[in-house]
Amino acid sequence: MGMEQAWLIPAIPAAAAGILILFGKYLPRKGDWLSVLAIGTSFVLFFFVLHDLTDALARGGEFTAVHSGREWVRIGSFNLRIGFQVDQLAAVMLAVVSFISLMVQVYSLGYMKGDKRYGWYFAVQSLFAAAMLTLVLADNFLLLYFAWEGVGLCSFLLIGHYHERRSAAEAAKKAFITTRLGDVGLLIGAILLYRSVGTFDMSTIFDAARSGQIDHAYLTAAVLLILLGAMGKSAQFPFHVWLPDAMEGPTPVSALIHAATMVVAGVYLVARTMPLFQVVDGTLVAVTAVGLITTFMSATMGLVMTDIKRVVAYSTLNSLGLMFIALGAGSVTVALLYVFTHAFFKALLFLASGSVYHATDELEVTQMGGLAKKMPVTAAVFTLGAMSMAGLVPLAGFWNKDELLLSTFENHNIFVYLAVLVSVLITALYMTRLVLLVFTGKPRNEHVYEHAREPGPAMKLPLVLLGVLTVFAGFVVFDGVGHLMGFPGGFGEFLFTHEPEAFRINAGVTASSIVLVLVGIAGGFYFWGGAAERAKAVGEAVPQVYSLLRNKFYMDDAYQWVIDRVVLVVAGVVYWYDRVIVNDTGVNGTADATRFGGFLLKFHETGLMPNYALLMTVGVVVLAVVAFIVGT
Amino acid sequence: MIRLESFLVLSAILFSLGVYGVLARRHAVLILMSVELMLNAASINMVAFAAYTSPERFTGVIFAIFIITVAAAEVGLALAIVLRLFRNRTTANVDEVHQLKW
Numbered sequence: 001m002g003m004e005q006a007w008l009i010p011a012i013p014a015a016a017a018g019i020l021i022l023f024g025k026y027l028p029r030k031g032d033w034l035s036v037l038a039i040g041t042s043f044v045l046f047f048f049v050l051h052d053l054t055d056a057l058a059r060g061g062e063f064t065a066v067h068s069g070r071e072w073v074r075i076g077s078f079n080l081r082i083g084f085q086v087d088q089l090a091a092v093m094l095a096v097v098s099f100i101s102l103m104v105q106v107y108s109l110g111y112m113k114g115d116k117r118y119g120w121y122f123a124v125q126s127l128f129a130a131a132m133l134t135l136v137l138a139d140n141f142l143l144l145y146f147a148w149e150g151v152g153l154c155s156f157l158l159i160g161h162y163h164e165r166r167s168a169a170e171a172a173k174k175a176f177i178t179t180r181l182g183d184v185g186l187l188i189g190a191i192l193l194y195r196s197v198g199t200f201d202m203s204t205i206f207d208a209a210r211s212g213q214i215d216h217a218y219l220t221a222a223v224l225l226i227l228l229g230a231m232g233k234s235a236q237f238p239f240h241v242w243l244p245d246a247m248e249g250p251t252p253v254s255a256l257i258h259a260a261t262m263v264v265a266g267v268y269l270v271a272r273t274m275p276l277f278q279v280v281d282g283t284l285v286a287v288t289a290v291g292l293i294t295t296f297m298s299a300t301m302g303l304v305m306t307d308i309k310r311v312v313a314y315s316t317l318n319s320l321g322l323m324f325i326a327l328g329a330g331s332v333t334v335a336l337l338y339v340f341t342h343a344f345f346k347a348l349l350f351l352a353s354g355s356v357y358h359a360t361d362e363l364e365v366t367q368m369g370g371l372a373k374k375m376p377v378t379a380a381v382f383t384l385g386a387m388s389m390a391g392l393v394p395l396a397g398f399w400n401k402d403e404l405l406l407s408t409f410e411n412h413n414i415f416v417y418l419a420v421l422v423s424v425l426i427t428a429l430y431m432t433r434l435v436l437l438v439f440t441g442k443p444r445n446e447h448v449y450e451h452a453r454e455p456g457p458a459m460k461l462p463l464v465l466l467g468v469l470t471v472f473a474g475f476v477v478f479d480g481v482g483h484l485m486g487f488p489g490g491f492g493e494f495l496f497t498h499e500p501e502a503f504r505i506n507a508g509v510t511a512s513s514i515v516l517v518l519v520g521i522a523g524g525f526y527f528w529g530g531a532a533e534r535a536k537a538v539g540e541a542v543p544q545v546y547s548l549l550r551n552k553f554y555m556d557d558a559y560q561w562v563i564d565r566v567v568l569v570v571a572g573v574v575y576w577y578d579r580v581i582v583n584d585t586g587v588n589g590t591a592d593a594t595r596f597g598g599f600l601l602k603f604h605e606t607g608l609m610p611n612y613a614l615l616m617t618v619g620v621v622v623l624a625v626v627a628f629i630v631g632t
Numbered sequence: 633m634i635r636l637e638s639f640l641v642l643s644a645i646l647f648s649l650g651v652y653g654v655l656a657r658r659h660a661v662l663i664l665m666s667v668e669l670m671l672n673a674a675s676i677n678m679v680a681f682a683a684y685t686s687p688e689r690f691t692g693v694i695f696a697i698f699i700i701t702v703a704a705a706e707v708g709l710a711l712a713i714v715l716r717l718f719r720n721r722t723t724a725n726v727d728e729v730h731q732l733k734w
Contacts, residue, residue, distance in 0.1 A: 608730045610655065613654050614655055
């Protein structure tokens with residue numbers, strides 16, 4: 001078992017998904033154990049692959065990704081491979097996806113108990129795991145696109161899990177259509193690259209791009225289209241509107257798909273195609289700009305939202321924006337370090353808010369308060385996750401934020417650096433706000449307070465494990481931890497763009513980030529401590545800003561206007577053309593004409609034999625005369 | 633020696649009588665008899681041409697025999713139909729049998 005057998009990692013959940021979809025309801029417990037077992041096996045297999053990979057790296061020399069898989073279709077020169085590749089980037093993503101999937105599925109055993117589509121839920125979870133693992137292992141754009149749509153489908157199905165509720169059905173549709181806008185970009189981008197290089201294979205395309213074989217304008221278009229796909233999946237501005245609504249799905253789904261794995265697929269895609277972005281000047285600036293806008297908008301909106309899951313969702317958008325800024329600096333290391341640590345603490349935050357919801361059936365923080373007494377473990381891990389998100393030393397979130405600041409400081413202009421610093425401050429503010437509103441103070445709703453209780457063991461175990469990782473995951477930046485786990489060095493020497501990036505600390509940058517985080521937390525206590533009067537006062541002092549943020553910068557309304565006034569009007573015209581011209585005239589018209597012709601012609605069938613005989617005779621005579629004339 | 637044309641004229645007259653019979657008669661049995669006339673006209677043609685153009689081969693004669701065989705079979709079938717028709721509708725007049733139409 002080594003890197004050549006990496007295809008087994010997605011294949012096992014895929015097989016489980018097939019069995020569960022077809023026969024799930026006949027299995028004991030509707031087959032939930034099969035799903036957990038499959039992803040557990042994949043997680044174990046990942047360690048064999050990782051071991052093989054670190055062995056190969058330790059041998060030194062030039063390491064290139066290990067490819068496996070087989071040809072699927074060959075039509076002339078068109079060759080479609082189900083090909084997998086294992087390199088450092090894929091390994092980091094495999095770790096995140098397989099571990100978080102496992103945790104979330106174990107958590108779901110408790111969370112989804114008694115759900116009426118329990119078996120279906122686990123079938124789709126398995127399908128998602130298979131698609132996501134395929135996505136990170138794919139070595140060509142077509143397989144990647146296939147998996148890309150696969151995770152999109154699973155996201156749609158899981159957001160709409162409670163599709164009897166209209167808002168959930170709408171949210172599922174919104175997520176699917178919004179990400180689809182980006183997906184089309186990715187597909188077209190991949191086809192453009194195929195047309196100029198003649199293959200979908202990534203490493204061949206990268207080589208061709210580096211050696212300048214691809215026409216520059218062509219390559220620019222392709223790269224920007226790929227970026228569009230990444231933006232849709234990673235919910236970057238202006239596609240970010242789908243992610244907060246996606247919180248309509250079950251909370252474990254939000255933790256897995258809309259925090260830890262699927263939404264970072266866009267970050268992964270940009271990191272994977274980084275060679276292309278580096279060839280075309282200016283594209284990385286676009287990546288940075290997109291990340292900056294997303295970061296700014298989501299951080300400010302996070303300050304005013306009152307739905308616990310939505311606040312966490314906006315913090316996810318915030319993190320995704322920061323990952324894009326890191327990618328914009330050309331640093332795969334920082335972006336993937338962020339993906340790695342973010343997966344743990346953000347999944348933790350979602351699962352902990354899921355515990356709150358599971359017990360109280362309430363998502364509005366205005367109805368909570370004082371829950372720490374009733375659910376101490378949940379409160380503790382949630383606080384841990386929130387502080388990690390805020391970037392408190394020495395939790396996981398601190399290290400990636402520090403690396404991000406350093407890389408921004410060195411690679412971007414000072415404006416970007418300052419913007420990231422501001423986002424650090426705001427993040428600390430709203431994460432503190434959330435913890436204070438939910439877990440401290442006086443209970444605002446006695447009913448909710450009475451129902452609050454700790455979750456069962458199946459839900460507690462992932463919370464505690466993720467809590468532990470939230471403390472320790474950030475230490476992968478150090479050489480020591482790397483050596484312990486068989487890496488050649490720290491995270492930066494394991495995964496890098498060009499040169500290994502050893503872990504460094506810039507005292508000024510680190511100090512300013514620590515100070516800002518502490519200021520943010522203190523500010524959170526100042527504004528939202530007690531009965532949060534000061535925050536209310538601020539909100540009332542600037543009502544326009546408050547309502548702008550509460551209404552999400554009116555972007556949903558703007559999109560709704562476009563849909564109502566442009567999309568639906570155009571659709572109406574197209575519909576009319578299709579109905580009247582194509583259908584009524586073109587299709588039904590010819591059929592009606594034929595039928596009417598038949599109606600007229602049928603009257604020569606009199607049923608009288610002499611008539612037929614006469615017609616036959618006359619016909620023969622006419623033919624004979626014609627033949628006689630033509631013959632002479 | 634009788635000329636070939638004489639046979640052809642005989643055949644043509646016979647055939648025209650047959651056509652006339654099929655078109656003008658209303659009784660099914662008479663129509664059948666007229667069809668027999670037309671078939672026999674064809675047989676005469678066959679035999680005459682065979683005798684005059686290639687007497688050493690029997691193609692035409694064999695065809696005539698075939699035509700007679702087919703005609704016999706056809707009459708057997710057709711008379712059975714006419715019989716059933718008469719049993720069911722107490723008439724063999726083709727003007728009165730016109731159910732098979734639009």
